[in-house]
Amino acid sequence: GRTFAAGDRLKDLVENYASLNIVPVAISYEYEPCDFLKTKELLAAHNAPGDKPYEKDEDEDLNSIITGITQWKGNVHIHVCDPLTREELQACAECPGHSSGLGHGPGERIQSGDQRMKSSGTGRHGTQDFNAFAANLCALIDNKIRQGYKCFPSNYIAYDLLHGTSTHKEQYTDQDKAAFLKRLESLPEMVFGSNSDKLLPEVLKAAQHIFLKIYANPRSAAHS
Known part of the structure; x- marks a missing residue:
């Protein structure tokens, strides 16, 4: 060879x-199948002490791979x-x-x-x-x-929410936004489980920020 x-x-x-x-x-995926897992991991890494980097659980990578393969992605563009x-x-x-x-x-x-x-x-x-x-x-x-890479309505919605703007409102419908907000609203339970009702406001805000960035990044990269 x-x-x-x-x-x-x-x-x-x-x-x-x-x-x-x-x-x-x-x-390109309309919905990132590992969005909640990535949010949890990035939040943990962000909150890890400076002298002690975040360490993944033993099966964390395997779980991410399985989730990425099997979970719903919405529309897919190749x-x-x-x-x-x-x-x-x-x-x-x-x-x-x-x-x-x-x-x-x-x-x-x-x-x-x-x-x-x-x-x-x-x-x-x-x-x-x-x-x-x-x-x-x-x-x-x-x-x-x-x-x-193709940007879906979810990417434009996340970008607008993250930056407090309506710049891309022509790129999505009210139904698109409602579906995305419903997914965002499920974030506390999906990321924190039974501890979701005990979350500090700043922790929830940080998690939401990470979640929105995951979806907004493709739009940001496309226009950089």
Whole structure:
């Protein structure tokens, strides 16, 4: 089989990955099946003492995987992007390493289609720096997936609620908003269980903020 490590020549690295015919795929859910689990985990991590990072329960990851597979997601949108081109892979090999997982690091931008990545920073252009190539490739794929991601009414509703605005009111109906608010109202019971009636107001507010951010993030990323 082909090796995935950098070869003696730049063209080997590009050819190895070009032969894979990489096709990024963006999968968008109307409702995040792990929204309550993520809220609970992020809240616990936020409240963990500074010198003691949050530790997951033994079966927490497995439970998240099962929940993500089996639970209701509402509408699902799948966007299959164009395969990565040899030109894009060549640009990944020639461009210095980036500092952002989304391809927007200082002095750098990763573009789609037949456009090339450009950088005003300094670096080892045309070298066999595999780490830089891998970082640039990941950023390119992330950027294409982000461009193909579909925002649902739930994303626009969460963004408007989070920011106290009605900017996106044309993107959802009253029924959409009522359904989302019903899910939000169930958050205390779903996250805190039998302790939900003993919650401090600030804890509930923090949990709601995290929940809304989970849904608002796709809209924020799409317009960044």
